[in-house]
Amino acid sequence: MINAARYFWLPVADDSSGCGLVRHAFRGRRADADVAESAHCGRTFAMATPSEMDWICAPTCTECNETLKARQP
Numbered sequence: 009m010i011n012a013a014r015y016f017w018l019p020v021a022d023d024s025s026g027c028g029l030v031r032h033a034f035r036g037r038r039a040d041a042d043v044a045e046s047a048h049c050g051r052t053f054a055m056a057t058p059s060e061m062d063w064i065c066a067p068t069c070t071e072c073n074e075t076l077k078a079r080q081p
């Protein structure tokens with residue numbers, strides 16, 4: 009199924025970053041996301057509506073990044 013391979017990046021509240029936000033990768037589509045979703049790194053986060061500044065300041069989750077890279081054909 010093509011949809012199963014879809015994912016999206018979203019900055020969510022995560023104290024492991026200095027600015028309190030980390031950009032994680034989630035399965036599916038943002039429009040279909042529930043209140044909380046589990047990211048590719050295995051942790052669950054509450055979905056947020058990030059501002060433009062959130063996108064700029066939130067670092068990318070390295071675990072999500074590695075997981076997605078490992079899945080590339």
Ligand SMILES: [Zn+2]
Pocket residue numbers: 031032033047048049050069070071072073
């Ligand atoms: Zn992550």
